[in-house]
Amino acid sequence: MKTLLDVQNLGKRFEGTQVLNDINIKVTEGEFIAIMGQSGSGKSTLLYNISGMDRPTSGMVLFGGKIISKLDDKKMSEIRLKQMGFIFQHSHLLKNLSIRDNIVFPGFKAGRYPRDKINQMADALMEKTGISNVADHDIKKVSGGQLQRAGICRSLINQPKILFADEPTGALNSSTTKDVMNIINKVNTEGTTVIIVTHDAKVAARADRVVFLMDGTIHDQLKLGKYGGENELSREKRLSGWLEKQGF
Ligand SMILES: Nc1ncnc2c1ncn2[C@@H]1O[C@H](COP(=O)(O)OP(=O)(O)OP(=O)(O)O)[C@@H](O)[C@H]1O
Numbered sequence: 001m002k003t004l005l006d007v008q009n010l011g012k013r014f015e016g017t018q019v020l021n022d023i024n025i026k027v028t029e030g031e032f033i034a035i036m037g038q039s040g041s042g043k044s045t046l047l048y049n050i051s052g053m054d055r056p057t058s059g060m061v062l063f064g065g066k067i068i069s070k071l072d073d074k075k076m077s078e079i080r081l082k083q084m085g086f087i088f089q090h091s092h093l094l095k096n097l098s099i100r101d102n103i104v105f106p107g108f109k110a111g112r113y114p115r116d117k118i119n120q121m122a123d124a125l126m127e128k129t130g131i132s133n134v135a136d137h138d139i140k141k142v143s144g145g146q147l148q149r150a151g152i153c154r155s156l157i158n159q160p161k162i163l164f165a166d167e168p169t170g171a172l173n174s175s176t177t178k179d180v181m182n183i184i185n186k187v188n189t190e191g192t193t194v195i196i197v198t199h200d201a202k203v204a205a206r207a208d209r210v211v212f213l214m215d216g217t218i219h220d221q222l223k224l225g226k227y228g229g230e231n232e233l234s235r236e237k238r239l240s241g242w243l244e245k246q247g248f
Pocket residue numbers: 014015019037038039040041042043044045046
């Protein structure tokens with residue numbers, strides 16, 4: 001399989017504090033990676049630095065074989081808009097716009113397809129994630145789970161190669177977490193590479209590989225293989241045993 005994201009000797013320093021140190025990781029096309037670690041270990045910082053939301057202070061990041069960590073803001077924003085999707089704990093949808101308008105917005109901005117086609121793609125995404133019934137609702141009038149699904153639809157409207165998610169289920173209850181993770185696993189099965197930061201072992205158990213960060217370095221990695229074949233409980237057990245060894 002081809003390497004999509006290649007992180008080489010990445011370091012990040014904030015005002016005299018070295019937060020990430022010598023991070024090396026290769027992510028292959030179609031892979032699903034979960035990043036775990038104690039609070040403050042540098043998980044979100046790593047996600048921001050490998051996705052071009054922030055710049056590393058040392059090392060480099062290659063995306064599709066091209067160095068992206070040294071691109072100017074304009075070029076980086078274009079790559080983020082057209083080739084990457086982002087989901088956060090809170091979906092940050094635009095107020096005073098409907099769910100549908102929020103979802104099509106980055107599609108219109110990227111301008112890769114005519115507006116009719118983008119509207120059709122938004123309809124298909126809402127159908128797939130079960131929010132067609134609230135498509136025209138104001139974002140203040142839907143549930144947290146529906147908002148998060150809308151955030152997922154928005155992140156997918158430009159058919160990104162990779163989806164970055166920072167605690168996407170952090171504000172959801174366990175049943176909605178399961179629904180959202182089912183969607184993310186499906187998107188991954190259909191070919192989108194996924195990198196997710198999570199505190200939740202049940203969420204991380206959905207990934208092919210779990211990376212454990214400690215004090216800003218990769219402490220260990222666990223290969224779980226593709227989700228779906230193995231019994232869910234035994235997979236979670238394998239992960240929790242490994243996490244215990246990491247002191248988590
Ligand atoms: N913009 C910033 N300026 C200065 N320090 C920062 C900045 N962003 C993060 N840090 C520091 O970097 C360290 C790692 O933060 P980060 O948010 O990446 O950790 P995390 O593992 O995601 O934590 P959590 O699980 O609590 O979200 C922390 O000590 C944090 O205070």
